[in-house]
Amino acid sequence: MPNMSNEKVKMPEQKPDIRNKNFMEVALGYTEEMAVEEASRCLNCKNAPCMNGCPVNVKIPQFIDLIRKKDFEGAYKKIKETSALPAICGRVCPQESQCEKYCVRGIKGEAVGIGRLERFAADYFMNNCDGGEEKIVSNGKRVAVVGGGPSGLTCAGDLAKLGYKVTIFEAFHKAGGVLVYGIPEFRLPKAIVEKEINKLKDLGVEIETNVVIGRTLDVKELFEDGFEAVFIGTGAGLPSFMNMPGENLNGVYSANEFLTRINLMKAYKFPEYDTPVSVGKSVAVVGGGNVAMDAARCAKRLGAENVYIVYRRSQEEMPARLEEVHHAKEEGIIFRLLTNPVAVKGDEKGNVTGIECVEMVLGEADASGRRRPVAKENSNFILDVDNVIIAIGQTPNPLVKATTEGLETQKWGGIIVDEATGKTSLDGVYAGGDAVTGAATVILAMGAGKTAAKAIDEYLQNK
Amino acid sequence: MRKQVTVMYAKNEIITKKVLNEQVVLLEIYSPLVAKKAQPGQFIIFRIDEFGERIPLTIADFDREKGSVTIIFQKVGKSTNQLASLSEGDSILDFVGPLGTASHLEGYKKVAVIGGGLGTAIAYPQAKKLNELGAEVHMITGFRNKELIILKEECEKVSNRCVISTDDGSNGNKGFVTDILRQLIEEGNNYDLVIAIGPLPMMKFVALLTKEYGIKTIVSMNPVMIDGTGMCGGCRVTVGGETKFACVDGPDFDGHLVDFDQAIMRQQAFKDKEKQSFEEHICRMEGFKNA
Numbered sequence: 185m186p187n188m189s190n191e192k193v194k195m196p197e198q199k200p201d202i203r204n205k206n207f208m209e210v211a212l213g214y215t216e217e218m219a220v221e222e223a224s225r226c227l228n229c230k231n232a233p234c235m236n237g238c239p240v241n242v243k244i245p246q247f248i249d250l251i252r253k254k255d256f257e258g259a260y261k262k263i264k265e266t267s268a269l270p271a272i273c274g275r276v277c278p279q280e281s282q283c284e285k286y287c288v289r290g291i292k293g294e295a296v297g298i299g300r301l302e303r304f305a306a307d308y309f310m311n312n313c314d315g316g317e318e319k320i321v322s323n324g325k326r327v328a329v330v331g332g333g334p335s336g337l338t339c340a341g342d343l344a345k346l347g348y349k350v351t352i353f354e355a356f357h358k359a360g361g362v363l364v365y366g367i368p369e370f371r372l373p374k375a376i377v378e379k380e381i382n383k384l385k386d387l388g389v390e391i392e393t394n395v396v397i398g399r400t401l402d403v404k405e406l407f408e409d410g411f412e413a414v415f416i417g418t419g420a421g422l423p424s425f426m427n428m429p430g431e432n433l434n435g436v437y438s439a440n441e442f443l444t445r446i447n448l449m450k451a452y453k454f455p456e457y458d459t460p461v462s463v464g465k466s467v468a469v470v471g472g473g474n475v476a477m478d479a480a481r482c483a484k485r486l487g488a489e490n491v492y493i494v495y496r497r498s499q500e501e502m503p504a505r506l507e508e509v510h511h512a513k514e515e516g517i518i519f520r521l522l523t524n525p526v527a528v529k530g531d532e533k534g535n536v537t538g539i540e541c542v543e544m545v546l547g548e549a550d551a552s553g554r555r556r557p558v559a560k561e562n563s564n565f566i567l568d569v570d571n572v573i574i575a576i577g578q579t580p581n582p583l584v585k586a587t588t589e590g591l592e593t594q595k596w597g598g599i600i601v602d603e604a605t606g607k608t609s610l611d612g613v614y615a616g617g618d619a620v621t622g623a624a625t626v627i628l629a630m631g632a633g634k635t636a637a638k639a640i641d642e643y644l645q646n647k
Numbered sequence: 648m649r650k651q652v653t654v655m656y657a658k659n660e661i662i663t664k665k666v667l668n669e670q671v672v673l674l675e676i677y678s679p680l681v682a683k684k685a686q687p688g689q690f691i692i693f694r695i696d697e698f699g700e701r702i703p704l705t706i707a708d709f710d711r712e713k714g715s716v717t718i719i720f721q722k723v724g725k726s727t728n729q730l731a732s733l734s735e736g737d738s739i740l741d742f743v744g745p746l747g748t749a750s751h752l753e754g755y756k757k758v759a760v761i762g763g764g765l766g767t768a769i770a771y772p773q774a775k776k777l778n779e780l781g782a783e784v785h786m787i788t789g790f791r792n793k794e795l796i797i798l799k800e801e802c803e804k805v806s807n808r809c810v811i812s813t814d815d816g817s818n819g820n821k822g823f824v825t826d827i828l829r830q831l832i833e834e835g836n837n838y839d840l841v842i843a844i845g846p847l848p849m850m851k852f853v854a855l856l857t858k859e860y861g862i863k864t865i866v867s868m869n870p871v872m873i874d875g876t877g878m879c880g881g882c883r884v885t886v887g888g889e890t891k892f893a894c895v896d897g898p899d900f901d902g903h904l905v906d907f908d909q910a911i912m913r914q915q916a917f918k919d920k921e922k923q924s925f926e927e928h929i930c931r932m933e934g935f936k937n938a
Contacts, residue, residue: 355743357743395680395743396743396746399744400680423878432890434915435916437881438881445873449700455923455927458698459701460917460924462917534915581877582895583877
């Protein structure tokens with residue numbers, strides 16, 4: 185008999201007024217008892233609508249059933265059949281707009297906590313089982329993966345399992361992409377990312393850090409060096425700015441810069457780590473996505489008293505994961521919705537003193553289906569802040585495109601691929617993730633990495 | 648994959664160290680991949696150890712056969728002092744590049760290359776390349792006093808004319824690089840390009856001067872940055888009213904279009920923190936000595 189509770193088993197969390205002063209993980213994870221109880225809420229639907237919402241088609245009812253039967257290792261292995269990085273996806277996927285959106289239990293109450301259960305199974309395996317991955321027979325063929333983020337890691341893992349000798353080229357000194365430079369420790373502990381990357385190394389994947397493809401080497405040279413196929417997963421690294429007056433004042437950061445200082449360079453441990461980050465008493469974060477929430481919550485943890493999310497639409501249109509918005513509010517982040525910045529104000533020394541905004545109202549629906557915000561006349565006001573963080577999106581990094589002859593891209597920079605295979609305009613060159621779609625989610629990038637790995641395998645088998 | 652040559656050095660090993668003056672140090676570092684691609688005007692980013700910052704430095708020289716890249720830097724903060732304390736045979740953790748867009752030096756007949764202080768180390772490879780390309784090169788380098796003069800022989804070797812000035816006249820030639828440049832122009836030297844590399848105020852005043860004469864001028868910007876590939880946007884520079892990223896769009900820019908006042912202001916962004924980091928470093932070092 186399924187557990188007919190209309191609510192998910194509550195996730196243990198650090199208390200808001202404690203966690204907003206540290207960088208430790210917010211959500212603490214289910215105990216075995218909690219996991220079994222939540223798993224028993226699943227109706228094990230025959231047609232499994234949840235699976236259609238998952239970009240990598242995790243066999244959701246099956247792994248949840250294994251948790252219910254207390255076969256936690258089996259549950260992990262079931263997820264692993266289709267997902268490369270369960271401990272990460274369980275933490276950062278926007279489940280409410282994917283698997284959990286289609287959960288039958290969601291009609292009358294809350295959907296089954298699929299993400300929480302995925303995380304539980306992955307953490308259980310990491311803490312209790314680990315080691316002893318399957319033996320792989322090498323086929324001797326070499327594939328280069330450009331970029332060590334979610335799509336590249338997934339593609340590399342899948343190809344390595346098929347016997348390919350894969351080398352990942354990473355521009356930074358550490359692989360992981362957005363998982364290490366963007367998503368903060370309190371949402372995704374870096375030790376977990378490192379464990380997942382070490383598993384890839386155990387599969388024989390080599391990681392060459394500090395190699396910028398497009399500068400240190402280019403795609404043509406990779407083929408000359410003996411790689412038979414190349415996967416480009418260079419992400420959406422180029423930060424967008426508002427192009428408003430005062431944006432180059434001291435104290436204005438792109439979210440990329442702010443988060444990279446904190447997460448990759450560990451500025452939150454300054455001066456133990458050398459990289460600094462300056463956060464004043466009040467901070468405005470412009471944007472309404474996950475990146476904006478991450479930046480706001482980091483600013484709070486670094487001691488800012490007033491942290492504002494400045495977003496031009498209403499909460500309904502916010503692209504951020506529901507849980508992140510909820511967590512941010514609990515932690516004391518102030519939401520200034522229907523508010524659009526028009527200029528950054530500074531003092532004579534060039535330091536930020538405030539951000540001028542206008543109030544907005546929602547008008548007709550635009551191309552994205554969301555109601556378009558329109559400025560209210562004479563509604564300008566100044567919010568006193570010491571820092572402004574621009575988190576309005578990123579576009580693909582143009583470095584690879586600029587140095588790879590014949591690689592076709594969209595006008596806005598996304599690499600053009602065949603959606604079913606990830607194949608680009610160049611023979612043997614595949615691409616996926618944010619480099620193709622523009623800024624999207626970790627799981628979509630992983631899905632694209634998977635698709636490309638399959639296509640690369642077919643391509644090299646027939647070559 | 649890569650041609651295996653007999654590797655004599657470890658990854659990122661310091662092959663040569665020269666103290667050029669009390670503030671400035673030269674390191675030749677083993678990095679064959681960077682050496683293979685390096686061009687004048689490009690830069691590298693280094694990180695000494697796990698706790699280190701990512702610091703950009705313009706490439707001063709490279710030797711493709713030996714697989715080495717030379718950097719010349721001034722001891723200003725924690726990281727540069729720490730780097731200067733390393734010895735030949737030591738290795739650093741990360742060394743990535745070559746980054747940035749290479750300087751376009753083809754097609755010029757007569758060029759004035761100006762180096763201010765440490766900027767001379769970056770101006771030198773440009774002069775060298777121009778010399779190789781057959782241009783007539785006049786080098787003007789300026790220092791605060793004669794003790795701080797660097798790369799004198801090197802600059803003389805790659806230029807048809809080399810003038811070294813000091814702010815205090817201690818080398819017998821008192822003056823600012825702008826005074827000398829004006830004098831050379833007034834003497835009838837028709838430069839079709841001026842390259843100015845040095846402190847921001849120096850580049851600003853050279854650009855103001857050459858604007859008077861209508862001579863095309865390239866400057867090299869070296870702002871704060873993290874990744875060096877266009878990702879952080881920390882290196883924003885306003886050029887001709889547009890925001891550019893020095894790491895990918897530069898570091899070379901048209902000196903007549905750069906907003907120097909803004910660049911000078913942005914350079915101050917992390918000064919307090921840098922001071923704190925450096926002071927703690929000194930405290931720890933002193934602590935070791937006294938222990």
